[in-house]
Each structure stands twice: as C-alpha cells, then as structure tokens.
Amino acid sequence: MEGEDGHPVFDTEFGKIAINICYGRHHPLNWMGYALNGAEIIFNPSATVGALSEPMWGIEGRNAAIANSVFTANINRIGTEHFPNEFTSASGGKAHTDFGHFYGSSYIASPDASRTPGLSRNKDGILVAEVNLNLCRQIRDSWCLRMTARLPVYRDLLVEASKPGYKKQMVKDGGEDQF
Secondary structure (H helix, E strand, C coil): CCCCCCCCCEEECCEEEEECCHHHHHCHHHHHHHHHCCCCEEEEEECCEHHHHHHHHHHHHHHHHHHHCCEEEEEECEECCEEEEEECCCCCCCCEEECCCEECCCEEECCCCCECCCCCCCCCCCCCCCCCCHHHHHHHHHHCHHHHCCHHHHHHHHHHHCCCCCCCCEECCCCCEEC
C-alpha cells in the first residue's frame, strides 16, 4: 500500500538518496517531492509485469530525471512468480496463479536526458554506472526548471482539487470560463 510518511531523503556518503517504491513511479508528484527534499538519486525498485506498464517503463524514470534534475535508478525484477492458490486481478479474466512476466529492463536515467542501456528482460544482471552528482546542480542552474516552477499555484490547485465538489477550471468554446 502507499505510504503516508512523506518523501524522506537520506543524506549518505554516496549522495542524497530517496526510494520511490514500485507503483509510486506513476505519480509525478512523488518524484518531485523527493527532489524538493534534496534527493540527487531516486531509486525506484519495482516488481512490474505486463503490457499495461511496460511501454511506460523507459519513459517515466527518464522524464522524472529530466523534470526534477536528479538521477533515477529504475529497477525491475525478472521472471515469473507462481502461487499455490488461484486469484483474480479484478480484470474480469479467469483466475490464475501468477502475475505474469516481470520484464526486468532496469536502467539509470540522468538529469541531462541521457540514460544507460537497459538490462535484460529475462536474465539476471548487475548495472554499474558512475554518476556525477554535480550534473544535478548544473542542469538545475542551466535549465531553470525549479526556478520557473509555480509551486504556490500547484499548491492551490491541489488543495482545491482535494475538496469534495471541486469545480474544474474549464474554458468552453467561445472563451467563457466555466467554474
């Protein structure tokens, strides 16, 4: 289940690191939360299967690295895990005993939009990469993404959107604002 402990960053001798667990990668505000708290490297360990998320796998961590001027280490397991009892996945399909193939493909993305090649989809592997943490600051200073972020506007939107009866800011054809 999702955690409620915020977005802690650990200041280690290897850099300021954070851990964005599995499904959290689908939520851009998780990545931003860790970056705002000072992360330089955000690890995202996953046990992810299937066609639904695999097309996003190589994009989400890379986009997070670019948007937040951090390195992301995107880690996914391989293989298929079988369970003794059948279960359903709320998909309407018949009961099964596994989640499907965990597609591996771990990689590291950089704040300058580069990334390492991905590891295998079906073989164990170890990815070793040297990262220059100064690149985080260099990219922040040159691209100015954090400086141009409109955090108070985002805050206000999130506060309003979390209230019951939230009215979307919608502009209809003809230029009339609809609130």
